[in-house]
Amino acid sequence: MLYIIIPVFNRKHFTRECLISLRKQTSQAFRTIVVDDGSTDGTDKMLAEEFPEVEVVTGDGNLFWTAGVNLGIRRALALGATRVMTLNNDVVTAPSFVAEMLAAADLNPQAVLGALELDAATGQAIYGGERLDFRTNTRHDLLLELPAEQRRHLQPVTYLPGRGLLIPKAVTDKVGLFDEKRLPHYLADFDYTSVARRAGFPVFINYEAQLSTYPEESGQTLTRKHRSFKGYYQHLFGIRGGGNMLNFTHFALKNCPPLYLPYFLLNGYARRLVGYFLH
Incomplete structure (x- = not known):
């Protein structure tokens, strides 16, 4: 059974x-767990x-993304999950999203x-996976690099974001959960999927499964809209800092x-020091 884990803090809309969008899925072979980390806007x-x-699991407002996801995964595994999926609350899934992910997982x-991401405002593809040359x-x-005819089915990648990430139980059994101590918010998803890949698990982007996101609402984008020295410090050292x-x-x-x-x-240090002012 697939359990979808959605960590939330406010932003109930x-x-x-x-x-x-999950109610509209062509396949309903999943259950949903929302981890509400102390929302104050009536989310509960x-x-x-x-x-x-x-199913709702609650936190005290100090979980951030990684600990929130881990709390939901622990609950899902206790309920008998054989697969878990992390999903951000600011995404809208295409009707065939779950069906396509399960079909790929069965094979x-x-x-x-992971899944192909579209801009919710324009419908344009904005994320289709990355390969990192260390x-x-x-x-x-x-x-940008794959010919259009190859942007189909599954493509191997170095890591994946957590916005629509399917993880077999075999992975959690071998490598454990996300690194909430060292990576409480950003990079925990890229780290986890990279660790899983190095442990021998294939990591693929699934171009047949699509979801829509709001890139202008990301923490990194919002921080950079109003640049300041305080924002620069938060960018480099804050828990939610993208750099x-x-x-x-x-x-x-x-x-x-x-x-x-x-x-x-x-x-990497050089890019982070100057990147706040360049993007």
């Missing part, structure tokens, strides 16, 4: 649209009144799977081959 009331089929039962810290965007230096260091130490680590770290 996004949560509502996400859950409505909305879930109870409008989505009684959803590749050991694989970690030697040069160069990211190869598959949407958090400590998080990047943990990711590098865990995943970069030792031979390439010095350059990878120096290059």
